[in-house]
Amino acid sequence: RDEEMFFAARDAARFSAGHIGLEELIPDVQNMTAADFAAIGTLGVVDEEGDTIMLSRKEFNRLLARIERLEHWTG
Numbered sequence: 316r317d318e319e320m321f322f323a324a325r326d327a328a329r330f331s332a333g334h335i336g337l338e339e340l341i342p343d344v345q346n347m348t349a350a351d352f353a354a355i356g357t358l359g360v361v362d363e364e365g366d367t368i369m370l371s372r373k374e375f376n377r378l379l380a381r382i383e384r385l386e387h388w389t390g
Contacts, residue, residue: 327385 329335337344370378 324385324389327382328389331382331386 326335326340330337330340341347
């Protein structure tokens with residue numbers, strides 16, 4: 316019924332299962348800077364030298380709960 320929600324849940328499930336990468340979910344993610352992520356306000360601190368993203372424990376737990384809900388909805 317809600318196609319946008321369906322595709323978001325499907326993509327989240329495919330990402331968490333390792334079938335797609337972050338680049339498919341966020342085009343041009345490789346060219347984003349820490350300031351870009353800060354403006355979005357969802358990913359925390361990005362290590363520009365490596366492939367590390369630092370999250371607060373609260374944000375990490377919130378994302379885990381969201382993934383679990385998406386997995387539950389998608390079966």
